[in-house]
Amino acid sequence: MSDTLRSDYEATHLILESFNDAAKRGIYSLQEFFALAGKAIGFIFVKPFYTTDLFQQMDAIGVGSLGIVLLTGFFTGMVLALQSAVQLQTFGATDYIGSLIAGSMIRELGPVLAGLMVAGRVGSGIAAQLGSMRVTEQIDALNTLGTDPIKKLVTPRVLASLIMLPVLTVINDFVGILGGSIIAKFYLGKPASLYWRTVFEQMLAGGFTLHYIPNDFIQGLTKPFVFGGIISLVACYHGLKTTGGTEGVGNATTRTVVTASILILVVDYFLTQIILAVFPS
């Protein structure tokens, strides 16, 4: 074999090897992530129940995020109404602005925006807290004191996120629609009664499941439930995997926000496809 061929062969071999290693690491991380998710969710039904921790987390995740969700929801509703008004005026369809705002907020913007906000605020907080606990040996201390850290730390955070994210989304939807009503009233001069009537008509227009549950609500509440799980599990996973002192804590926080935000947007697409297939309008 000539020298050139040999060096080409070696270079290819090295590239393949590093690709192989990266793939193995990726699959191993996925495996660890799903193992953590399985354990954390399984522990919801196993004693002892850390109810105090659960309520603390519900307070931190839900009540703590209320301000940011109110602000983003309100302004998103207003800007959405403002932009839509321009388009609707072209077709003379400004009467339907309530319908447009309600549809967009409940099905899409409410869950995604609340998810992204909570990923930034809560996800980073969870990752930093668990990461610090890892580097200061507090996680090892829990283990040595006979407590499963997943049960004590991860399960309450996951459960609190699963409960609170849909609640935050409903609030986000409401203030978004409220923001839209202000634009409808003062910019387009539409009466509030017309706006709210079209909002309710839109909510009911998507059809019903089990005769009473509007399909829009199913879509609007399934998404934040899934996003809550994604945010808390990604944050706990990166937090517990932290190595390398304070720098590691910073990396874990950044990775959490990036991964959770991307996952929310990607999963949102696939979830919408599935929900539209299962609950057609």
Place this chain on the structure above:
Amino acid sequence: MSDEEDRRGKAERRHPSEKDETAMPRRAHDSGRVRAAIRTELEEVAEEGAELQARTGVGHGERVITLENISLAFEDPILENVSFNAKSGDTVVVVGESGTGKSTILKLLLRLLIPDKGRVLIDGEDITGLTFDDALKVRQKMGMVFQGAALFDSMTVYENVAYPLREHTLLSEDEIEARVREKLQFVDLEPERVMDQMPSELSGGMKKRVGIARGLANNPEIMLYDEPTSGLDPLTTATITYLIIKLQRELGVTSIVVSHDIRSAFRMASKIALLANRRIGFFGTPEEMTGTDDPYIREFLGGF
């Protein structure tokens, strides 16, 4: 300028590190003096120990902790064929240079790590094959004091010490409070003063003491210490060392201490295990250690 003034001026202008030269630790040339001091200290400690053993019966009974031919490797080998044991009431101090796998031994005892080869026996039970849940139960027999104390920083001192009691006992709140006070007093802390403080408000030595109190809360048979005296001033080091000795003597607790502080090690140890090149280079009493001719051990002791 007189000679005297000149000398004083030069001394003042010297760099601090130069100034400290006279106060630097004495090295090999006076290791004989160090060994003599250690011997005197050992004799005193041995006398006190023998007296107490006769009085209380705390002694060297059956094996509580056994490490049998332990080998462990991550990317590189960490431990190879490591064996030693601790009998009831023993304090075994594992010494060695930094990065020789001393703390790994504690993680093996707690079954936070599983060895590639060999067995770890606690009270005669092999813990290497236990499930995660069974390992949690075995850990309840042990109290662990971490290098940085590892107090839960979201809880008060009281909640930290009460934590193992809330987790594993059905004690009433009054009983828990009584136990917390007792343990804090045992480690020479005033319960009234510290109970409501957060860990961030405590000094390094106080954190270590609260860590010991938390480790002791469940009245464990075994205490494990990871570098209990590192980063502490000489006075606090002496206090922590005294506490570990007090625990052994008053409560008969079996202890494994990982340390690089040879002076404290000699004060508290019934046996010393020297970890060198991934193996146990020496296992015996402090007296046997000072009497050895092994050049590595002599150098190791001389370094202090």
